[in-house]
Amino acid sequence: AVVSTQSTGDAIASLNSLISEIEGQLKQHQEGVIFVLTQSLKRACDRYSHTKAVHVKQALEHHRLSRLSSHQVSNIRNMEQVEEYARGDNDYLTEEDLGLSAEEVQQLEMENNDLYAELTATSAEVQSIEGTVVEISRLQEIFTEKVLSQSDQIFQIH
Secondary structure: OOOHHHHHHHHHHHHHHHHHHHHOHHEEEEEHHHHHHHHHHHHHHHHHHHHHHHHHHHHHHHHHHHHHHOOOHHHHHHHHHHHHHHHHOOOOOHHHHHHHHHHHHHHHHHHHHHHHHHHHHHHHHHHHHHHHHHHHHHHHHHHHHHHHHHHHHHHHOO
């Protein structure tokens, strides 16, 4: 999910750099499109962060409860691993380390797949819009050349 987020962000940034050369209403429109894409990406990242926080919180609660019922050293080690994960110190914990049930693992996988699909769709949308913006830019250039040509012709007539 992080890689998709970064690649989508990079695509939006490259799209933003393309519109710096354009002026007028077209530029305003393209800036609006980029704003909407940026907000969509931000919402997807926020959902991912929230989902991760909820699952870490559930794991912490689970381990606190298990620690209350049994004071085994392994539970303390698991709790430390969960806290490290919550701080972002490592990303190599397994479902067994977190004490997740098969249902919770399946739910996490479904949520991850949904987030990945959303980010992939956003990335595809950004690439599509990027192609459209490039085409619009090319047409804008042709239009500008034609207007200048007509302006010269009108100037010669008068």
